Amino acid sequence: MQITSGMVKELREKTAAGLMDCKAALTAMGGDMEAAIDHLRTKGLAAAAKKSSRIASEGVVCAHVEGDSGALVEVNCETDFVARTDNFIGLAKEVAALVNAKAPRDVDEALTLPAGGESLGEKLVATVAKIGEKISFRRFARLETPAGAPGMIVPYIHAGGKIGVLVAISGADRSNAAVAGLAKDLAMQVAAAYPTYIGRSDVPGPVIEREKGIYREQAKASGKPDKILDKIADGKLEKFFGDFCLVEQAFIKDPDRKVSQLLADAGKAAGAPITVSAFARFQVGEGMEKRSDDLAAEVAKQLGQG
Known part of the structure; x- marks a missing residue:
């Protein structure tokens, strides 16, 4: 039976075992998923297999910057208690350094990277067995400055690793x-103001049209005449740019100035244009299901008494 990448991915999600281990187990068991799980458990991966269905929505965001590149990673666990331990934080920092050094294409490739005599995926599984909680390497972003041009990658970690940011600046080192x-101030800006785009030119056309359509309908529903609907929509679109585009935002340390003004002033002083070429922002657990620690409420809900 042919072992597909989808089968390997499914087994990894169920067991948290390494990709190569999952492929080998599926091959040995002729593609039988349950038998492959048992095969991994007999090889000492039982702890990871038992914990694979748990929710790992706590954790930390770590950054690693060296030379002309930087990596931002989110590594998750089940409880905030484990997330604050030195061992877990050290593991996340090791993941960030490895991603930055090796530049994998995605998380699946990152898990195959060598990490001290074993793959990163195997190292994570071994850590699961050691600490007794599910651990997952959820995502990463890796930024580089343009080759041969002055630039810098700047990290910012907030709230003990709950929010992390990387900002790539071009024009000066x-x-x-x-x-x-x-x-560094702009990295803090990204952490606090949560922009989605660098500038208005980066906003996709369909997003702009959707926003304008919403604003037109809102104005029409409020009784505004048709001849001014476009003008109203354009005005609200400016506010959208000010909320979601980094260079259009009011600077958090001086709300009377926009980020674009700060960049322009820095460029004049440096004698070259200073621009933001990229940024990444991760917040631990965003978009994930959260575990319930209120056992009494959970039991009552199950019994239909909540």
């Missing part, structure tokens, strides 16, 4: 202390 300071 770290030897320019003023620009490096601005880059």
